[in-house]
Amino acid sequence: MKAVMVHAANDLRVAEVASPDAGDDGVLIRLAYGGICGSDLSYWKHGASGTAVLSEPLVLGHEVSGTVSAIGAAIRAEASAAGVEIGTPVTVHPATRVGDPADWPGAAERTNLWPVVRYFGSAAFTPHEHGGFSTSRRVRLDQLRVLPPEVSLRTGAVVEPLSVALHAIARAGEVRGRTVLVNGCGPIGSLAIAALRHAGAARVIGADVSAHALGVASAVGAHETVNVGLGEKLPENVDIVIEASGVAAALGGVIGATRPGGVIVQAGNLRAGAIEANIAGIVTKEIDYRGSYRFADEMDAAIRMLADGLDVSAVITHEFSIDDAEEAFRTATTAEASKVLLRLAE
Numbered sequence: 001m002k003a004v005m006v007h008a009a010n011d012l013r014v015a016e017v018a019s020p021d022a023g024d025d026g027v028l029i030r031l032a033y034g035g036i037c038g039s040d041l042s043y044w045k046h047g048a049s050g051t052a053v054l055s056e057p058l059v060l061g062h063e064v065s066g067t068v069s070a071i072g073a074a075i076r077a078e079a080s081a082a083g084v085e086i087g088t089p090v091t092v093h094p095a096t097r098v099g100d101p102a103d104w105p106g107a108a109e110r111t112n113l114w115p116v117v118r119y120f121g122s123a124a125f126t127p128h129e130h131g132g133f134s135t136s137r138r139v140r141l142d143q144l145r146v147l148p149p150e151v152s153l154r155t156g157a158v159v160e161p162l163s164v165a166l167h168a169i170a171r172a173g174e175v176r177g178r179t180v181l182v183n184g185c186g187p188i189g190s191l192a193i194a195a196l197r198h199a200g201a202a203r204v205i206g207a208d209v210s211a212h213a214l215g216v217a218s219a220v221g222a223h224e225t226v227n228v229g230l231g232e233k234l235p236e237n238v239d240i241v242i243e244a245s246g247v248a249a250a251l252g253g254v255i256g257a258t259r260p261g262g263v264i265v266q267a268g269n270l271r272a273g274a275i276e277a278n279i280a281g282i283v284t285k286e287i288d289y290r291g292s293y294r295f296a297d298e299m300d301a302a303i304r305m306l307a308d309g310l311d312v313s314a315v316i317t318h319e320f321s322i323d324d325a326e327e328a329f330r331t332a333t334t335a336e337a338s339k340v341l342l343r344l345a346e
Contacts, residue, residue: 001016001017001018001019001134001135001136002014002015002016002017002134002135002322002323002344003015003016003017003059003130003133003134003135004034004059004060004133004134004322004325004342005017005057005058005059005060006043006044006047006054006057006060007054007057008047009044009045009046009047009048010044012044012325012326012329014322014323014325014326015057017059017134019135019136020136020137020138021070021138022070022071022072022138023072023138024072024073024074025072025074025075025140026072026075026138026139026140026141027070027071027072027075027079027084027138027139027140027141027144028068028069028070028071028136028137029066029067029068029069029090029092029136029137029138029144030066030067030068030069030135030136031064031065031066031132031133031134031136031137031344032065032066032067032153032154032156032157032343032344032345033064033065033066033153033154033156033157033341033342033343033344034061034063034064034065034132034133034157034342034344035061035063035064035157035158035160035187035339035340035341035342036061036063036328036332036339036340036341036342037061037062037063037161038186038269039062039121039122040061040062040121040131040133040329041329041332041333043058043060043121043123044060044329045333048123049122050272051124051272052122052123052124054123054128055123055126055128056126056127056128058121058122058123058128058130058131059121059130059131059132059133059134060121060131060133061120061121061131061132061134061342062094062119062120062121062122062131062132062160063094063132063157063158063159063160063161064091064092064094064120064131064132064133064137064157064160064344065089065090065091065092065147065153065154065156065157066089066090066137066153066344066345067087067088067089067090067153068084068085068086068087068088068090068144069086069136070086071084071085071086075141078141079141082141082144082146083146084141084144084146088146089146089147089151089153089156090144090145090146090147090156091144091145091147091156091157091159091160091299091303092120092132092137092143092144092145092160093142093143093144093145093299094120094131094132094143094160095111095114095117095118095119095120095294096117096118096119096129096140096143097111097114097116097117098114098116098117098118099114099115099116110296111296111297112293112294112295112296113293120132121133132344133322133325133342133344134344135322135344135345145159145299145300145303147159147303148303148307150306150307150309151303151306151307154316154319154341155306155312155313157341158187158191158312158315158316158339159299159302159303159306160295160299161187161188161191161339162191162195162302162305162306162312163295163298163299163301163302164188164191164267164292164294164295164298165188165189165191165192165195165242165267166195166295166298166301166302166305167292167293167294167295167296167298168192168242168244168265168267168292169192169195169196169199169242169265170298171265171290171291172240172242172263172265172290173240173263175196175199175200175201175240176199176200176201176202177200177201177202178201178203178239178240179201179202179203179204179205179235179237179238179239179240180196180201180203180204180205180238180239180240180241180242181207181235181238181240181241181242181254181258182196182204182205182206182207182217182222182241182242182244183207183208183234183241183242183243183244183245183250183254184207184208184243184244184245184246184247184250184268185206185207185208185210185213185214185216185217185222185225185244186208186213186244186245186338187315187338187339188244188267188268189206189208189217189244189245189267189268190206190213190216190217190220190312190314191220191312191315192242192244192267193206193217193220193221193222194220194221194310194311194312195305195310196221196242197220197221198305198310203223203224204222204223204224205222205223205224205225205226205235205238206218206222206224206225206226207225207226207227207228207234208225208226208228208229208245209227209228210229210335211227212335212336212338213335213338214226214227216314216315216317216338219314220311220312220314220315228250228253234254234256234257235257236256236257236259237257237258237259237262238257238258238259238262239259239262239263240258240262240263240265241254241257241258241262241263241264241265242265242267243264243265243266243267244267244268245268246268246269246270246271247268248270248271248275248276248277249277251277251278251279252277252278252279252281255278255279255281255282255285255287256281258285258287259285260285260286260287261285261286261287261288262285262287262288263287263288264282264287264288264289264290265290265291265292266289266290266291266292267292314338315338315339316338316339316340316341317336317337317338317339317340318331318332318337318340319340319341319342319343320340320341320343321342321343322342322343322344325342328340328341328342
């Protein structure tokens with residue numbers, strides 16, 4: 001089968017690799033679509049993502065959808081009870097928690113904070129955890145999330161990043177009737193804007209330095225946009241900020257935009273190590289500054305929202321064949337791209 005593999009920085013290959021099987025207790029998926037994420041781009045450009053450094057070839061991709069093609073004999077009854085049959089359309093929860101829950105008090109309540117996690121397309125451990133940019137992938141039954149008829153396989157590939165956005169919104173608390181600033185309108189920020197509108201936020205403002213990103217933000221429902229790259233000013237006294245840019249220099253501005261007693265959720269990954277930022281207003285305005293990491297159980301909510309009519313199609317700006325993976329990755333780094341999809345099965 002075909003797989004998109006990174007071997008080192010700037011060394012991306014579409015390779016022929018051995019096809020997996022379901023085994024006795026697994027589920028085999030014929031993959032349809034995969035969304036390119038910032039971590040995929042980082043492995044390609046730098047041979048690392050954060051502290052995870054490549055030491056062997058890695059199949060990338062953790063935002064995927066497909067159809068069930070085989071089910072292990074030992075779990076067929078369990079799968080059927082869960083609505084999983086041959087041909088069922090699915091997306092995949094990409095995390096595998098490692099270790100005994102008894103060793104991590106409290107982690108069971110916030111599963112995204114589990115200390116040791118193997119994630120699709122991650123070099124955090126050796127051997128690496130191969131991702132889903134391939135023709136087929138074997139997974140556990142509990143990783144599957146069934147897609148209802150209202151959610152296409154193409155849309156199913158954005159369930160994972162939408163879940164990240166929903167987790168950030170959940171960290172903010174009640175958003176209905178509130179004014180929310182989303183700083184950084186890449187895929188996560190734009191998906192957050194769409195979800196905020198769906199959840200009843202009264203006023204949603206998108207801010208970015210890219211006119212194209214702000215166009216996507218408007219298309220998914222932002223009431224207003226601010227191009228800070230052109231010197232436009234952020235709003236004042238917003239109730240909630242979803243900081244999705246991950247740019248430390250932006251923190252002073254979003255703190256200034258937040259009302260006294262407001263909430264900032266840091267959804268964008270800040271770079272490792274010391275950073276310089278003007279954060280004094282967190283103290284004088286008693287702002288709640290909260291982190292947001294991946295997601296817990298939000299995939300189910302994401303699928304329900306999409307089935308209920310949440311339209312995120314504007315976030316998907318490009319689509320490429322698996323054979324054109326390198327072109328897809330190059331496109332994903334341009335200012336004209338938001339979410340770029342790979343067609344994994346032709």
